[in-house]
Amino acid sequence: MEVERYPMIPSNEIDAAEGLMINSMMAASQHPIPDPDSWLDEELSRNVLITTVDYVLDWARSRSVFPLMFGLACCAFEMIGTAASRFDIARFGMDIFRWSPRQADLMIVAGTLTWKMAPAVKLVYEQMAEPKWVIAMGQCTISGGPFRESYSVVPGINRIVPVDVYVPGCPPRPEGLLHGIRKIHEKIVKESIQKA
Amino acid sequence: MAIKTEPFILNMGPQHPSTHGVFRMRVTLDGEVVVDLEPVIGYLHRGIEKLGETRTYTQIIPLTDRLDYVASMTNNLAYVLAVEKLTGIEIPERGEYLRIIMAETMRISSHLMAVGFFLNDLGAMMTPVLYMWREREKLLDLYEMVCGQRLTYNYMRIGGVSHDVPEEFLPALKKWVAEMPRFIDEYDQLLSQNEILLARTKGVCILPKETAVNIAASGPVLRASGVKWDLRKADPYSIYDRFDFEIPVGAVGDNYDRYWVRMQEMRQSVCILEQAIAQLPEGEVCAKVPQLLRPPVGEVYGHIEAPKGELGFYLVSDNSIAPYRFHIRPPTLINLTALKDMVVGWKVADLIITFGSIDVCLGEIDR
Amino acid sequence: MTTALNCEQVAKKIAKAVPGAVVAADKASVVAKSESLYQVAEFLKNTPAFDFDYLTNLTAVDYMDYFEVVYHLISLKHNHSLVLKTRCRDRDKPVVPSVVSLWRSADFQEREIYDLMGISFDGHPNLKRLLLWEGFVGHPLRRDYL
Numbered sequence: 214m215e216v217e218r219y220p221m222i223p224s225n226e227i228d229a230a231e232g233l234m235i236n237s238m239m240a241a242s243q244h245p246i247p248d249p250d251s252w253l254d255e256e257l258s259r260n261v262l263i264t265t266v267d268y269v270l271d272w273a274r275s276r277s278v279f280p281l282m283f284g285l286a287c288c289a290f291e292m293i294g295t296a297a298s299r300f301d302i303a304r305f306g307m308d309i310f311r312w313s314p315r316q317a318d319l320m321i322v323a324g325t326l327t328w329k330m331a332p333a334v335k336l337v338y339e340q341m342a343e344p345k346w347v348i349a350m351g352q353c354t355i356s357g358g359p360f361r362e363s364y365s366v367v368p369g370i371n372r373i374v375p376v377d378v379y380v381p382g383c384p385p386r387p388e389g390l391l392h393g394i395r396k397i398h399e400k401i402v403k404e405s406i407q408k409a
Numbered sequence: 410m411a412i413k414t415e416p417f418i419l420n421m422g423p424q425h426p427s428t429h430g431v432f433r434m435r436v437t438l439d440g441e442v443v444v445d446l447e448p449v450i451g452y453l454h455r456g457i458e459k460l461g462e463t464r465t466y467t468q469i470i471p472l473t474d475r476l477d478y479v480a481s482m483t484n485n486l487a488y489v490l491a492v493e494k495l496t497g498i499e500i501p502e503r504g505e506y507l508r509i510i511m512a513e514t515m516r517i518s519s520h521l522m523a524v525g526f527f528l529n530d531l532g533a534m535m536t537p538v539l540y541m542w543r544e545r546e547k548l549l550d551l552y553e554m555v556c557g558q559r560l561t562y563n564y565m566r567i568g569g570v571s572h573d574v575p576e577e578f579l580p581a582l583k584k585w586v587a588e589m590p591r592f593i594d595e596y597d598q599l600l601s602q603n604e605i606l607l608a609r610t611k612g613v614c615i616l617p618k619e620t621a622v623n624i625a626a627s628g629p630v631l632r633a634s635g636v637k638w639d640l641r642k643a644d645p646y647s648i649y650d651r652f653d654f655e656i657p658v659g660a661v662g663d664n665y666d667r668y669w670v671r672m673q674e675m676r677q678s679v680c681i682l683e684q685a686i687a688q689l690p691e692g693e694v695c696a697k698v699p700q701l702l703r704p705p706v707g708e709v710y711g712h713i714e715a716p717k718g719e720l721g722f723y724l725v726s727d728n729s730i731a732p733y734r735f736h737i738r739p740p741t742l743i744n745l746t747a748l749k750d751m752v753v754g755w756k757v758a759d760l761i762i763t764f765g766s767i768d769v770c771l772g773e774i775d776r
Numbered sequence: 777m778t779t780a781l782n783c784e785q786v787a788k789k790i791a792k793a794v795p796g797a798v799v800a801a802d803k804a805s806v807v808a809k810s811e812s813l814y815q816v817a818e819f820l821k822n823t824p825a826f827d828f829d830y831l832t833n834l835t836a837v838d839y840m841d842y843f844e845v846v847y848h849l850i851s852l853k854h855n856h857s858l859v860l861k862t863r864c865r866d867r868d869k870p871v872v873p874s875v876v877s878l879w880r881s882a883d884f885q886e887r888e889i890y891d892l893m894g895i896s897f898d899g900h901p902n903l904k905r906l907l908l909w910e911g912f913v914g915h916p917l918r919r920d921y922l
Contacts, residue, residue, distance in 0.1 A: 222418075224435060224447060228904065232911030283424065285431055286453055286772055287478035290560055297542040312426045329909050330431055330452040333423050359472065362463075363456035364916050365908065384560050451907035458892075459916055622852060625831050625881030638852055644778040708804075710833060710848055710859075723835050723846070736835040743881050775907060 234332050242331070242372040249375055268402075275401035277306040278346075278394075281317035283337070285324030288351035291384040292323045300387040305394060314340040319397065320374075321390075325353035325360055326367045338374045346400070348393050349376045352383045359383070416444055419757075423452045427530050427761045430771030434760075441756045446749045450742075453775040461735030466492055466567060466702045469735065474561040476737065477773045480519035482511045483715045485565035490646055491711025491722040492567050496704045501693040504569030505648045509685050510582070511564065512647075512713075513678045517589070518545050519716035520671040520678075523768040527668060528600065530765035531609060537600070544592055547585055554578050567702060569695030579686070586682050593675055601672070610664035614751040614763040617662060624746045628718030629670045630767055634662035640714040651688070652681045667766040701730045710738075717741050717768055737776055741769040779856045780804075786826075786858060793819045805846075805859035813862050814873045814899075820849065820858070821878050827851045828858065831879035836889045838919045843870050843895055864895065874899040892917040 280302075284292055296302045296310060311317040314337045326334060338347070349370050352358035357368035370376060377400060380393035417438050423431040431452035437445035457476070461469050473488045474481040486508055493500065500508075522545070525538035549559045555574050556564040564571055600606060616626070621634040631638055639656045641649045657673035659666030704726040712721035718740025725734040744767050752760045787801030790808070797812035808816045820828045828849040836845045847860040864870040874897035876882045886897045887906040894915035897903060905912070914921055 225904070225910075227435075228449075228910040232909040235909045236911050282426070287475055287560055289430075290478060293538075294542070294546075294559075297546070298539055299542075299546050325453060325455055327452060327454055329454065330423060333431075333452075337424060359475070360455040360457075360460065363460055364922070365454050365456055386559065451905075451909070454907040456916065459921075620880075622829055623880050624883075625879065636852065643855060712832070719832065721833055721848075723833060723848075725837055734835075734837045736833075738833045738835075742884055746880060746883050 231332075235328055238331050238335070238373075239328050242367070245369060245371040246373075246375045248371065249377060271402045274344075275398040278319045278397065278401070279309060279311050279317045280307050280319045280321050281314055281337070281341070282310040282312055283320055283322050283334070285322070285326065285330065286353065288323035288353070288384040291387055292321060292350065292390065295387040295390050300391065302391070302394070305391070305398075307394070314338075315342065317341060318344065319346050319348065321348045321350055322354050322370050322374075323350040323384075325358060326370050326373070327365050328367055329365065331367055331373050334370070335373055344401075346377045346397055347374050348378045348380060348390075348397060350380045350390060350393070351385060352381060355379050355381060414439065427765065429526065429765065429769055432769065432771055432774075434764075436757070436760065438757065443752050443755060443757065443760055446752055446760070448745060448748065450771075450774055453771045455776065457776045458735055458737065462731060462733070465730045466704070466732065467700070469732075470565065470567075471561070471563045473737075474563055475772055476739075476776065477519075477715065477717060477720070477741075477770045478560060479522050479770055480515040480716050481560065482515050482562050482564055483519075483713065484720065485563065486512055486647075487711065487713045487715065487720045488722050489565045489567050490713060491709055491724055492702070492704065494711045495707060495709040495724060495726060496567075496702065498568050498696055498698060500569050500696055502690045503573075503692040504694045504696075506685055506689045507570050507574065507694060508565065508647060509649070509652075510682060510689075511570075513681050513685070514548055514551070514582075516678045516716045517675050518548050520675050521545055523716075524596070524600075524668060524671055527762065527765040527768070528606075530762050531606065537596075540596065544589070551578065551581055551585065554581070566695055566698075568698040569693070571695070573694045579689075582682075583686060586679060586686065589679050590676065593672065593679070597672060601669070606668075607665065609759075610668065610762065610766075612661070613664050613759050614755055614766075615661055615663045616747055616751050620747065620750055621662065624743065624750075626718070626744050626747055627740050628714070628716070628744070629667055629674065630718065630744045630747065632657065633659035633666035633670045635659060640712060640719060644712075646711075646713055652684050654681050664762055664766045671768075703728055703730060712738065715740060717770065717773070718744055720773075737773075739773040739776065741767065742774045745769060745774065777855075778850065781856050781858050783858070790816055790819060793823075799863070805861050807861045807863065810845075810862045810864055810872050814875065814878075816860070817847075817875050817878055820860070826858075827853050829853075829879075831875070831881045832857075834882050834885040834889070836893045836895055838893060838917065840919060841865070843893065845872050845889070845895065847875070870895045871898050873897070876900055891915070894918065 349355055354370045357366050360366045378393045378396045380389055382389050419436045421434045423433045433449040435447045457472050473484040476484045521541040525541040528537040556562050616634050618635050621631050637658045654677045657670050659670050706728050708725040710723045712719050721738030723736040724732050727733045751763050783801045783806045787798045787806050791798050794815045797808050797816050800807040820826050828851050830850045830852050832850050833848040843864045845862050850857045886900055889895050890903055891905040891907050
């Protein structure tokens, strides 16, 4: 059987293209993206009329959020620990961690983000369908953590994606992550009231 | 009829279920068979070596925790042993025994994770992981009793350990060690004679002995290929020469041998733990060391047998409070050189499990 | 116990086999000239008395006047170890011969030194950046970076 080999893009060119993308992303992300925290504003919710159907839909949406597994470093192990049988994230309706961004609504970024990985995070975030939320888990995602002064670490993922809930800790205990998830549930219910 | 085929480059990108972290592979496939493989790393490169040059010797200890985050105390131990070799500090007996207890429990925890995720890659979705996690959670409770943390402990200090264990620790540890052989037997019974495991891992992706030595593989990967080299016996550090244990060695070097070596090493670790708990003396746990340590001018290479292989620290000191050069010898980066050799000629599914059997940890590869 | 070989005696044996290669030898290490590094490494690997088949660690240090590349070698059969060093004085384009054809563990470690320190290895099949991305300016682990 004849095998014809077509010329493939050499890996040097792929690397150079990736490098250009990373450099341009570094230049473009000098300031943090503002947090979408208008749902905390109490006044707004009192001025808006909502229907019972809306409320039930939002309640149902918040009780079955599908998280996207985005464990990068050490915090990933506490995230897996939250999913394991002792701290059981399944009782909040989130037991299947989706691997594909098309099927997920919550992205839990756990671990240090470096500039080399940043385009991948942006791409995955853009592939998720609306409505979507982001939890920043651990010190490294909030501000760069113990590696802030390093030459290759992004000082906080809010330079790349807008973040809804920050969970501090190095790594945060599974109870801390569950508290963050409860805050996301509150946000999902209140945010839709505000948008109506 | 001539069928036209062409090779296809598949990018198993940084975010992928089976890459154990942010690891990327560019795999050239001819149908389903792997023809070439190029690993691309650096997605978690945090610059720990450069950061180490601006911190004091004690401030580097939390940074070393985040290298191999599955077994953090072994990283602490390797670093602290290297500094003590440079400065010649003597460690009190109780401190030595506590270090051995922590190192061996970490070895069991890391191997439980390695075997659990290896089976996850084979297709047994999360069930072995949850079983192994059950033991690990009991162990994490013990660690929380000692140093307050579940994952990144920062428990070792230059000269010993940071503080003594509370009274409840030893009875709880004895209970855990007494139950452990029964659980390892349970996992063995469920897994080792399982038809699917045997069919998919026996004779698959063999790493021959000469290649393993030439690429300087270490840890279970080297021992599965038939080389009896374990730093705890060949170059004993701390007080390992006082304990009586064996080194399991594989026959062929296929995926099954790498899994089998890890299961046997867990049994040997339980054996060492029983001896260490029986011999634990009373006394101080840490030597008197100045807060801003200034080692003499010189250099040292200190290495230990971490669960994943030979973890080494190369320190150059110029008599100031921070090291002049701080280099980490990562076991899994060197073991990764073997991946291409092992996988060429096999299928994509075999690639996934072979990668799982090397047991990488990206924090250590990228530093 | 892994015995560290007496470097002065090893240096004498190397000087007999590869004349002019040894620059200095103290108690801890043997320093070889970078041009004859490959011959010295080959001698250490192939001589039955030494039999250094395991390259444990390959790293580089930036002393401001020169770069020093350090090789930690172990023999599994005889259970002894040796530290081999070589120096390179050129700051703009430092070049050292590669030992990948003798010990394949040098593959990724030499690429990492090229990436972070800027030292090129002559004879390496695939010398490109490993941990940082193409297009990153500079070599971070040098003492004069930032």
